Amino acid sequence: MTIRRRLAITSAVAVAIAVAGASLASYVAVRASLLADVDDSLRAQMERVTQMGVRALPGPGLVRRGARFGGPPMYSHVVTPTSTLAAAGGGQDNGESASDVRLPVTERDRAVADGSAPAYFWDADVHGVPIRGLTGPLATGVAIELARPVEEVQSALASLGIILLVVTGAGIAAGAGLGWAVSGRALRPVTRFTADTEALADADDISRRLPVAGDDEIARLARVFNSTLDRLESSADAQRRLVADASHELRTPLASLRANIEVLQQPGSLPAQEHDALLRDVVEQTEELGALVTDIVRAGETEVREDEAQDVRLDEVVAHVIARVLRLHPGVTVRRDLSPTVIDGVPERLHRLVANLLDNAVKWTPPGQPIDVTLHDRVLVVRDHGPGFAEEDLPHVFERFYRSDEARGKPGSGLGLAIVRQVAAMHGATVTAGNAPGGGGIVSVTFPGGR
Ligand SMILES: Nc1ncnc2c1ncn2[C@@H]1O[C@H](COP(=O)(O)OP(=O)(O)OP(=O)(O)O)[C@@H](O)[C@H]1O
Ligand SMILES: [Mg+2]
Structure with a gap:
């Protein structure tokens, strides 16, 4: 399931719970208040009847119907401890007959009549009409039932229920729709991010x-x-x-x-x-x-680690490399002038540095010409008598894989001077390349002052 669908469903459920809760609460409140109105009117009527006394009432067993102007009819019925069902026909008020109404008389009503039970409200169904009643004591041995149809209240509550159901349904639909729309909008950056990431993964370009x-x-x-x-x-x-x-x-x-x-x-x-x-x-x-x-x-590694640094006799390293070069290239002459110099460094790396410088010098030296190697004041200089560096190459010769056009006819990959510079940097030394006044390439490595 996508995050978007999950969000939409979550918001729909949240809205549903809220709307349904509010609907239920308002239904319960309205219902309670309408029923309380009915009970209040019954109570008020009971008070009036009690003041009028027994003589204003029909005999036991007769249901009398009265109506307040514009209000629902109010039935009254006198109950004695021996009453059974309220009889049909009988008393009249306002010219209306109540012969069609029979109020139920229960054990509890009789108990109210003989004074053994207090007044109470009840609900009943008479000929399919819901009614609400109040039975209360009137005099010794006499109780009165007052009743009112509550059809209107119930139908009002039923239509309120329908309205609230519709509202709840609409709320859920709106919640789901809004949730879908809002989550789509909120998740747009995520969608874009996902698409970008997928494109990146497909491109295979790191x-x-x-x-x-x-x-x-x-x-x-x-x-x-x-x-x-x-x-x-x-x-x-x-x-x-x-x-x-x-x-x-x-x-x-x-x-x-x-x-x-x-x-x-x-x-x-x-x-x-x-x-x-x-x-x-x-x-x-x-x-x-x-x-x-x-x-x-x-x-x-870009720095000399402390545990591998040691005092290195640079002049001895240079002599060793020169010997190796001479063995490999018997026709080459190297003129050397090396002062004893101690460097704090790594012998193998210094060896690589010198070997790469001499390798270039040998490569560019015309036959019969010497190579000059000097080491004084912590400056190592390798000079050859070849064509020297082209001016336009000088800024680039220390770059990895950089080779001049002339160099393409010779073996190599353009890494030598890059390695020289890397090793020099590790030792805190600087390298410069240039051309000697008399012609020929010249590379100097200046090591930092001794301890
Ligand atoms: N002594 C030199 N005289 C003239 N040009 C040089 C000299 N040393 C280096 N260069 C120039 O600098 C470029 C870079 O030198 P570098 O040592 O990095 O590469 P390379 O010698 O061509 O190849 P590699 O060292 O990888 O075998 C060379 O291609 C060449 O053009
Ligand atoms: Mg080289």
């Missing part, structure tokens, strides 16, 4: 968001929904980034490992001593590869 308007509960819901999508999107992004970074970073060490193993595969290609050194190198490389994988998995 970057789309729900429109947010206003400040109501639905707007809050939409905002929560959107921020959940934000988190989802950024975690999907992080995942994509991890996969891209992993393949980028693993490519070079895997290639170098493969080259070493290929050399080892050819029997007798190396003297025994170099063969052993190469084997040791391979083992070391696989260990480094393992460390690299661990590091890449943590690549999403």
